[in-house]
Amino acid sequence: MTPAPEHAAPRSLMAQLDTQPRVRAFLERAIASGRASHAYLFLGAPGSGKLDAAWALAQAIICDEGGCGACDACVRVARHTHPDVHYLAPESVTGYLIAQTRDLIDDVALAPIRARSKVYIVDRAEQLKADSANALLKTLEEPPQGVTFILLGTSAETILPTIVSRCQCVPFRMIAPEDAARAVERTCGAPLERCRMAVAVAGSPTRAVAFLKxxxxxxxxxxxxxxxxxxxxxxxxxxxxxxxxxxxxxxxxxxxxxxxxxxxxxxxxxxxxxxxxxxxxxxxxxxxxxxxxxxxxxxxxxxxxxxxxxxxxxxxxxxxxxxxxxxxxxxxxxxxxxxxxxxxxxxxxxxxxxxxxxxxxxxxxxxxxxxxxxxxxxxx
Ligand SMILES: [Zn+2]
Structure with a gap:
């Protein structure tokens, strides 16, 4: 395979998920059929590219063309600056704060700012403890029209069953660093040794590509x-x-x-x-x-x-x-x-x-x- 030239046409984030072909095929089918779930739970070890996939799915949902990679909305999602794609991580050492989930629930009720839909990426879902999780359950089960949740976790066993049961689970396989480096090489055309370094530093293929840019x-x-x-x-x-x-x-x-x-x-x-x-x-x-x-x-x-x-x-x-x-x-x-x-x-x-x-x-x-x-x- 010939490496892409340095200034190749922008590719959608979904197209960059070539280390997780099954996940990609599954998500593409869901988007194309118009039957995407309103709550996903991406499960996999660190380095399996869950967060990359979450941003890719967010792009496919927010873009009117299903994630073209080139429009204003796609560029904003790829840069993590789209106001309708929200990323959450636990704000305290012990996990998500109740105030955080309350803010989230209030925010879900607001209309989108730029797009027709909104996406919430909730990282480290195992850190949603009973008190903060309970407040979220109803929203997770029946979010307002156009709202999608993407929760990320390492394994279903470490996440509250009440959360797992409300989400569509998507398992991710572990990616070998060399496979990740080759995926980066295919995406940005940088020499393989730079791609290896970028994966070691940035942690996942998509983040490695952004790092090299x-x-x-x-x-x-x-x-x-x-x-x-x-x-x-x-x-x-x-x-x-x-x-x-x-x-x-x-x-x-x-x-x-x-x-x-x-x-x-x-x-x-x-x-x-x-x-x-x-x-x-x-x-x-x-x-x-x-x-x-x-x-x-x-x-x-x-x-x-x-x-x-x-x-x-x-x-x-x-x-x-x-x-x-x-x-x-x-x-x-x-x-x-x-x-x-x-x-x-x-x-x-x-x-x-x-x-x-x-x-x-x-x-x-x-x-x-x-x-x-x-x-x-x-x-x-
Ligand atoms: Zn687009």
């Missing part, structure tokens, strides 16, 4: 790699500066989201009620927080992938490294440390991911992680 996200990764590269010779002030720079770099990709949000607010200021505007503003704030968090997770994944390459090099694992564009950094770090140090450095990244999940500030998380990685790399 985003100069600012790639810049954030490069800053993280440079910061780690410098660690064996960095003093404390260097580390504090590097952490500060990383926070700025992670926030840079949010500028586009912010300006789109402001444009949507301005367009709708005249005809939305004050309450509806307030809700839109609140949702924008949450969206920005979620985006910032996924940006942080992405630079942490970059750090993890680099340090794994160092470990693989030290242990002589066959098959080469993932970050081929940073082979010089991997080589330098492999010289500076041993397998024990590299392993401890990877553990410092895991600790940072846990800190972010506990709402520790990005600045402090990066500082602690870089100090810990330096300590790990320098230990004999």
């Amino acid at each position: 985003s100069a600012s996200r790639q810049d954030a990764r490069r800053r993280m790699l440079r910061a780690i590269d410098a660690l064996p010779h960095a003093d404390n002030l260097d580390i504090l500066d590097a952490a500060k720079e990383l926070v700025v770099a992670v926030k840079a990709p949010l500028d586009e989201v912010k300006s789109t949000q402001e444009a949507v607010l301005a367009e709708n200021a005249d005809f939305l009620s004050r309450g509806a505007l307030k809700q839109l503003e609140d949702r924008n704030k949450r969206e920005l927080n979620a985006r910032e968090r996924s940006g942080i997770m992405e630079v942490l994944a970059s750090a993890r992938s680099l340090l794994r390459d160092v470990l693989a090099t030290l242990e002589g694992v066959p098959g080469g490294i993932v970050n081929e564009d940073a082979a010089d950094i991997v080589e330098r770090l492999a010289h500076a440390t041993g397998p024990v140090g590299a392993l401890a450095a990877v553990e410092a990244v895991s600790a940072a991911e846990r800190a972010i999940a506990r709402n520790v500030t990005p600045q402090l998380t990066f500082e602690v992680m870089l100090f810990d990685i330096r300590k790990a790399l320098l230990c004999p």
